Amino acid sequence: MQHATLATPHDTTYLAVAGFLARYSNEGTRKLYELDLRIFTDWCRAKGLRPLVDVQRVHVELFGRHLEVERGNGPSSVAHRLGVIQNFYAVCEEDGIIDKSPATRIRLPKVWQDESKTLGLDRLELGAFLAAARVHPDPTRWALATLMGMLGLRVSEACAVQIEDYAHEQQGHRVLRLVGKGGKPATLPLPVPVLRALDAAAAGRTRGPLLRRADGEQLDRRTADRWVKALAKRAGIEKRISPHSLRHSMITNALDAGVPLRDVQIAARHSDPRTTTRYDRNRGNLDRHAVHTLAAYVAGGA
Template sequence: MTNATATLVAPSNNTAHLYGAQFLARYNGATRDLYGTRLRIFFAWCATHNLDPITGITRPLLELYSRHLEDDRANCPASVAGALSTLKMFYRLLALDNVIPASPAEYIRMPKVWSDETKTLGLDRLELSALLATARTLDNTRWALVTLLGLLGLRVSEACNVQIENFLDREERGHRIISVIGKGHKPATMPLPVPVARALDACRGDRTTGPLLLRADGEQLDRCTAARWVKSLAKRAGIRKRVSPHSLRHAMVTNALDAGVPLRDVQIAARHSDPRTTNRYDRARGNLDRHAVHTLAAYISGGA
């Protein structure tokens, strides 16, 4: 049993512990750890109030718990919404398995979460080009990292885990391809455009197996080191925005949309399950430049 499940509740509440562990078994990695933390906090609150987290919870009690997160734990609306969403999934599963007659969380009031998409702007075409050029002048590993993030749109964990065997001598219908394991352990196959293939080949050198991206000590590149590299490269390239590995994935989506690639094709390339996710990137990039009020103002002024 993992640490996330082993420390969910006090040993005396074996039933809650069992159902919590069964729920977390559906997930992996960081998602499981996050959900485990949320359940542990909720179960501790139940224990403080002598409530059985399986059979003793009602919707009003969950809304009291929501207020506890807001007032006592000083959680922001997004954190509260995340915690309640986890409880919704937990109780929905219990109801599905006939452990409880119905989910007490189904109609719980969720906090409104407002996000300013302009704060997560990706890099524009010139900035991304400058970052790629800067990385190439430093070393082939940084060049390959920025290429994987900014041109293929890989998540940082996906880029760090790329193995040489995933792309070396691999072709499909006349295209060089790379295979990656994405979010939720979903496999994906992507074509390698010539600029991307050049960067990966330069990075691997004479190696034919093992991790593509290596640190200076010869170990596989990790997420924290990759984030430091990207931040340092952005500074060298004269980019004043706050840049992270996700900024480069964001840049792949926004620049593809700006280049005229159809939304559906960008969604597939980014491996978004919902097109609304891809569309949020589009709004973030052009919510001011392409705002409807520009066209409206020009239209009205032309008739004056």
């Protein structure tokens, strides 16, 4: 152990956790990871284990079983929490707080995700949703709908848009500049329908939050969620949707329209194309299977 000037292992753990959480700029992420680590350190304390002194790989594995059996966490929650612990110990190792991480080779539960089962909107439903937003007395609803349903912004990104963020031109296009998930900057072109919606919400203003609540304050996620559900009802959409359903709808409809996967991945700002592929509702369509094109190609050379 290093940092011997610290009075007790508890002090070391506290500072190690604080340093780990300080790496994340997003407040929601910090709170989530803090909760995950608190659950783990409380379990260690109940077992008489000091997290940075006594814990070995077997203890982390047993904590995973504790999450499954005693806390009733599903595979995705267990994988998430064990992943946070892995990252925490990896940082502690890099910082010289511990000699070697006890969580490097722990076994994470397999998590199968199928984004195609998420309640997104098909082409007609998305069109009806945008139409209901366009005729709403408050143009802010229209802007919110287009930012998420046509540009694929996450709800937190849409709420954070400032009027100055889309007062730019690049390569002959009006563009929106934002900082997305993980602090990654992005530049998105604005189609004419989207630009009209944003200008309507700005209502002549040149600075400040684009999307505002009725009290003039910047739109928040909770209000955005309420607006999305109300617009879906006005559009006659019976399925229960959330703001993420609109981002999901942008991706699935782009794929359904025949936009190449690589282009949709860039538009969605996914770092891994496999994430985009999971959204493809028609990937199981046998009519689109690659063997048909291959058979025709080979037959042409026979």
